[in-house]
Amino acid sequence: MSAITVVNRRSFLRTGGIGLGLLLGFTLPERSKLAAQGRRPAVAAKPGAYIHIGTDDTVTFLITKAEMGQGTVTSLSMLLAEELDCDWAKVRTEFAPVDPASYGMQGVVGSASIRSSWAPLRQAGASARVMLLEAAAHRWGADKSQLRTERGFVVGTSPNQRLSYGSLSEAASKLPLPANAPLKDPKLYSLIGKPVKRLDTRDKVSGQAKFGIDARIPGMVYASIARCPVFGGKVSSFDDTKAKAIPGVKNVLQISTGVAVVGENTWAAMQGRKALEIKWDEGPNASQNSAAISRMFADLAQKPGAVAKQTGDAEKALAATAKKLSAEYEAPYLSHAPMEPLNCTAVVRGDSCEIWASTQMQSGSRDAAAKAAGLTPENVKVNTLYMGGGFGRRARVDYVGETVEIAKAIPGVPVKLTWSREDDMQHDFYRPASYVKFGGALDAEGWPSVFTARVACPSFGAARGNGVDSTAVEGLHTLEYRIPNLTVDYHRADAGIPTSYWRAVGYTQNTFFAASFLDELAAAGGKDPVELRKRLLAESPRLLGVLEVVAAKAGWGAPPPGRFQGVAVVNNIGSFTAQVAEVSVTQGKLRVHRVVCAVDCGHVVNPAIVRQQIESGIVFGLSAALKGAITIDRGRVQQGNFDSYDVLRID
Amino acid sequence: MAITFTLNGGRQTVNVNPQTPLLWVLRDTLGLTGTKFGCGMALCGACTVQINGNAVRSCVTQVSSVAGKTVTTIEGLSADLSHPVQRAWMAEDVPQCGYCQSGQIMAAASLLAKTAKPTDADISEALRGNICRCGTYAQIRRAVHRAAEIKAGGGKA
Numbered sequence: 001m002s003a004i005t006v007v008n009r010r011s012f013l014r015t016g017g018i019g020l021g022l023l024l025g026f027t028l029p030e031r032s033k034l035a036a037q038g039r040r041p042a043v044a045a046k047p048g049a050y051i052h053i054g055t056d057d058t059v060t061f062l063i064t065k066a067e068m069g070q071g072t073v074t075s076l077s078m079l080l081a082e083e084l085d086c087d088w089a090k091v092r093t094e095f096a097p098v099d100p101a102s103y104g105m106q107g108v109v110g111s112a113s114i115r116s117s118w119a120p121l122r123q124a125g126a127s128a129r130v131m132l133l134e135a136a137a138h139r140w141g142a143d144k145s146q147l148r149t150e151r152g153f154v155v156g157t158s159p160n161q162r163l164s165y166g167s168l169s170e171a172a173s174k175l176p177l178p179a180n181a182p183l184k185d186p187k188l189y190s191l192i193g194k195p196v197k198r199l200d201t202r203d204k205v206s207g208q209a210k211f212g213i214d215a216r217i218p219g220m221v222y223a224s225i226a227r228c229p230v231f232g233g234k235v236s237s238f239d240d241t242k243a244k245a246i247p248g249v250k251n252v253l254q255i256s257t258g259v260a261v262v263g264e265n266t267w268a269a270m271q272g273r274k275a276l277e278i279k280w281d282e283g284p285n286a287s288q289n290s291a292a293i294s295r296m297f298a299d300l301a302q303k304p305g306a307v308a309k310q311t312g313d314a315e316k317a318l319a320a321t322a323k324k325l326s327a328e329y330e331a332p333y334l335s336h337a338p339m340e341p342l343n344c345t346a347v348v349r350g351d352s353c354e355i356w357a358s359t360q361m362q363s364g365s366r367d368a369a370a371k372a373a374g375l376t377p378e379n380v381k382v383n384t385l386y387m388g389g390g391f392g393r394r395a396r397v398d399y400v401g402e403t404v405e406i407a408k409a410i411p412g413v414p415v416k417l418t419w420s421r422e423d424d425m426q427h428d429f430y431r432p433a434s435y436v437k438f439g440g441a442l443d444a445e446g447w448p449s450v451f452t453a454r455v456a457c458p459s460f461g462a463a464r465g466n467g468v469d470s471t472a473v474e475g476l477h478t479l480e481y482r483i484p485n486l487t488v489d490y491h492r493a494d495a496g497i498p499t500s501y502w503r504a505v506g507y508t509q510n511t512f513f514a515a516s517f518l519d520e521l522a523a524a525g526g527k528d529p530v531e532l533r534k535r536l537l538a539e540s541p542r543l544l545g546v547l548e549v550v551a552a553k554a555g556w557g558a559p560p561p562g563r564f565q566g567v568a569v570v571n572n573i574g575s576f577t578a579q580v581a582e583v584s585v586t587q588g589k590l591r592v593h594r595v596v597c598a599v600d601c602g603h604v605v606n607p608a609i610v611r612q613q614i615e616s617g618i619v620f621g622l623s624a625a626l627k628g629a630i631t632i633d634r635g636r637v638q639q640g641n642f643d644s645y646d647v648l649r650i651d
Numbered sequence: 652m653a654i655t656f657t658l659n660g661g662r663q664t665v666n667v668n669p670q671t672p673l674l675w676v677l678r679d680t681l682g683l684t685g686t687k688f689g690c691g692m693a694l695c696g697a698c699t700v701q702i703n704g705n706a707v708r709s710c711v712t713q714v715s716s717v718a719g720k721t722v723t724t725i726e727g728l729s730a731d732l733s734h735p736v737q738r739a740w741m742a743e744d745v746p747q748c749g750y751c752q753s754g755q756i757m758a759a760a761s762l763l764a765k766t767a768k769p770t771d772a773d774i775s776e777a778l779r780g781n782i783c784r785c786g787t788y789a790q791i792r793r794a795v796h797r798a799a800e801i802k803a804g805g806g807k808a
Contacts, residue, residue: 069748069785197744204749205740206732207685207725211750214684222679247668265679266688267671339689339697339750339784388687388750389784421690612747612787619786642694642782650788651775 050096050124051080053132057152057166059086062096064103065113066360067200068338068390069616071609072113074198076121078191078605083125083184086165087152088191093199095384098366100377106362109395109501111573114605126181128172135172136163195608200386212358212385215345217414221250223406224269224418226276227258227427230635231496232283235259242275252276255405257398262406266418285496285635293495293632294330297435300456301328305489306467308455309477312485314439317450321441324450325524327517329438331509332629334431335645336502340388341424344403347414348373353380353404358387360394368397372404391620392501396429422640430630431502432458432472434509435493438517441485446525447535450485453514456493460500463492475510475570480543481518481536497632503620507572512625515568529567530556543569546578546598554580554596563593575601579618592622623647656717659683659727669715674698676714677724685725685753689782696781699754700724706761706777725753728760736760739798747785755781759795768799 052060061080065072073093081088098106129149136154137144146157152165186192203209228234238259240252248268252261259276263269318324345356346369353373359365362382370377387394403417419427434457441450453476459469468490470477477488502508522532530551537543547569550556559565562584569578582594595618604610627646631638639645655664658681665676672691677683677700686709689697693708700709701723728734732741736759746752755778762769762777769777774795783791 067748069746071747197741198746200749201741201744201746202732204746204752205737205756207683207753209749210684211687213688214678216682216684265667265671265675267675267679268668270691337784339687339695339748339782341688386750387748389748391784418688421692421695608744612744612785612790615789616747616786619788620784641690641692643692647782647784648786648788649780649782650778650791 050121051084051128053086053128053165053169053172055166055169057087057090057164058092059084059090059152059165060092060094063093064096064106065117066095066106066108066358066362066384066387066390068108068358068360068387068394070108070113070613071198071606072108073200074196075114075605075609076117077199078196079117079121080125082189082191083122084129085149085151088196090152091199098362098380098382098384100363107364107395108360108390109392111504111575115574118603118605122183123181126183127178130178130181131172131175132165132168134175134178135168136161138171139163139168192605193607196606198609210385211340211388212345212356213340213343213388213416213418215356215383215385215416217345217347217356217416220345220414220416221262221264221410222266222269222416222418223260223262223403224266224273224420225255225258225260225402225423226273226278227423228280228282229426229637230280230282230286231288231498232285233280233635234283236279236281238276238278240276242277243272246272246275248272251410253406253409255402255409257402257405260402260406260417262410262415266416269418270420282635288496288635289633290332290631293433293497294435296495297330297433297456297493298328300491300493301435301437301454305454305456305491306463307487307489308468308470308473309479309486309488311483311487314450314452314485314487317485318439318441318452321443321449323442323524325438325440325442325520327438327520328435329513329516330435331433331512332631333433333497333499334502334624334628335425335428335630335639336389336391336393336431337425337642337645337647338387338389338391338393341421342393342399342419343417344400345414345416346400346403346407348404348407348411350411351375351379353407354383355380355400355404356383356385357400358385358390358394359397359400360387360390360392361397364395364397365400368401369404372401373408391503392505393428395501421642425630425639425641425645426637428630428637429460429498429500431505431508431624432460432499433495433497434472434513436476436510436513438513440517440521442521442525446527447532448481448483448518448521448525451479451481451483451517451521452487453510453517454489454491455510456491457506457509458494458497458499459492460498467492471505473510474504474506475572476506476514478571479514480540480571481533482539483536495632496635503617504572507570508621508624511568511570511572515566519566528557533567533569537569540571542576542600543571543578546576546600549598550578550580550596553598554582554594556580575599577614590626592626595622619648652715654714654718656719657721659723665714667714669713671714672710673700673712673714673717673722674709677709683724683726687750687753689751689754693780694782695751696754696758696778697751699757699781701757701761704761704764706758708780723757725757728756734760735798735801736763736794738801739794742797743790743794745787745790745794747787751781751783751785752787755783755791759791759798762795763798763802767803769795
């Protein structure tokens with residue numbers, strides 16, 4: 001039985017709506033990257049709801065964060081359940097509606113879900129527990145301080161004083177919110193810090209988990225969109241005669257992103273779309289290609305850019321040093337390629353709109369739908385479904401807006417838009433390509449005295465402040481290496497290719513670049529790469545900590561015969577990480593045999609999920625390093641499916 | 652055109668364009684959404700079902716070709732998650748986003764039906780065509796071995 005029902009809407013909201021059971025809410029502060037960029041909507045004081053305790057003793061948690069595999073459903077529930085002291089086996093979850101007044105900005109970007117939920121969700125659980133204690137005290141005429149809770153029960157002083165939460169929930173819901181409900185002593189945690197099994201596994205091994213693409217609404221039709229293959233191009237004219245002759249095709253219409261074919265099933269819509277004859281106005285990018293982009297980036301990297309970080313005087317130090325090095329590194333555009341192709345389902349009825357979406361940006365999806373429907377956001381209802389991967393792609397909500405455009409054209413009829421894999425790969429917002437020119441110098445003892453990095457990379461946010469996009473230089477201007485002369489500067493290098501969040505963005509290129517160049521400096525100075533890093537990180541205890549652990553666990557310095565080791569260490573958004581890769585090269589072919597990783601990510605809520613995430617990141621990173629590249633020719637992406645954009649497989 | 656086949660143990664007749672891939676008949680016509688669309692070209696394995704016990708990519712299988720055959724989807728693998736592969740997948744907590752897992756499970760179940768004690772090489776061979784972007788490959792491998800043990804132990808593990 002799925003915890004999420006698509007057509008039969010949220011049991012929680014139904015019961016909650018008539019005031020049955022305990023409803024409790026707090027405002028969740030949102031401290032994501034987007035919030036930091038000032039895109040955070042104003043949060044009113046009105047509380048939302050997180051916990052529902054049914055009279056049948058089921059406990060339902062409303063999950064305000066979307067789930068793309070990162071474990072939010074389980075981890076956020078653990079925070080609530082730990083303090084509520086309920087029976088974990090009876091916990092159910094549902095995705096919360098979009099409600100800025102209660103929840104602020106709802107989205108999952110910048111690895112912020114646990115960070116932003118840690119305090120308020122535990123407090124919500126603790127407050128609910130106090131209210132249940134109070135309700136029991138009233139019922140028994142007892143002193144609340146004499147009562148305790150025990151996995152879903154309030155227990156009194158005499159043997160027959162034992163009431164389930166369910167039997168108390170209605171009375172508790174009428175009590176005022178306690179001001180400062182006490183939080184558990186962390187030593188007493190029974191869930192937090194334990195490798196608790198995921199709550200979504202059963203549904204995901206039975207085929208019952210509902211992803212965005214699985215939404216089924218009565219009377220639904222299906223859509224496919226032909227988009228201009230060149231970025232920035234648009235429809236010039238089209239002939240839909242052949243498309244309309246395809247059995248099952250119902251409708252063809254032009255929308256802002258292309259020509260949409262609506263059919264009675266996905267296959268009919270896709271066949272109809274293939275039969276469209278479209279003349280494109282390919283726009284200004286029609287001759288763009290990867291070689292020209294690479295040249296443009298490389299040219300930019302030759303002259304000084306906007307300064308992102310400056311310690312000492314690199315220029316002067318370089319001029320005064322005999323032993324100098326320089327190197328240039330380049331990384332390609334990359335696609336996200338989540339397993340679930342982009343999709344959305346929407347219906348527009350009069351002055352309301354409802355969408356069913358797998359999205360990282362629930363708030364942004366609501367806004368995009370409202371804009372496309374010509375409605376206010378309050379008139380849009382967002383149903384959050386599981387994401388079949390996101391990796392940053394689903395932080396963009398282009399696919400929501402275009403679905404609503406189609407739905408608006410056929411009012412009252414639910415429309416499910418499904419992108420093909422080729423659509424997904426050729427109309428992505430890519431991990432930016434990047435080009436970095438490094439310079440370095442060594443002192444008399446062979447230690448690095450100068451480290452300069454000049455970055456040429458697109459910016460998908462507005463370049464901030466002094467012309468530096470921190471997303472493009474992160475991993476370089478954040479370096480904690482104690483090198484006396486260290487400069488990072490930046491050129492915004494836009495090539496007309498859409499770019500956006502892709503995992504941690506700048507860190508994905510710059511960590512590799514910086515670690516590689518540091519190793520070149522180590523080699524030139526005759527230093528061991530780990531020893532060099534230890535010296536340069538002597539004042540960064542957490543980085544030093546993971547570096548020492550990984551070196552010990554990987555057997556640094558003594559690889560098996562024929563194998564080589566490489567090391568990198570980085571602090572990405574407060575997670576201190578070090579890795580050693582063990583590789584071999586046979587006839588020019590690189591093989592990665594083993595990756596050892598040490599992570600210090602602070603307080604761990606669920607170590608099993610953290611482990612999953614780290615392993616997942618390693619596999620994703622290896623796909624990027626060893627396999628994938630998005631290349632451009634005549635303004636269009638040359639890759640289309642997993643045959644031309646291969647990713648790591650089980651072997 | 653009416654096409655009749657056995658689906659998850661029951662007789663099923665559908666009246667659709669015979670060229671329609673089985674994937675879309677399962678998902679759109681019959682509402683069995685456990686089988687996933689990933690690539691449409693038999694490159695990723697998300698749409699894997701069993702036809703007469705063999706793991707097959709339903710996205711490139713015309714529905715007309717399954718007439719008279721036996722089709723099993725994730726929904727029909729077991730009524731109660733008791734299939735050794737599902738039990739092993741739960742024990743190892745394999746899924747992250749979970750989207751590819753129906754296909755992984757169907758491919759693994761087909762492997763175990765033919766090879767009681769698969770080696771690592773057997774697993775690689777059988778599951779090479781199933782992409783997981785979350786990178787759960789290590790867990791999948793452990794779970795397949797575990798499923799083989801569960802099956803060998805007569806369902807106990």
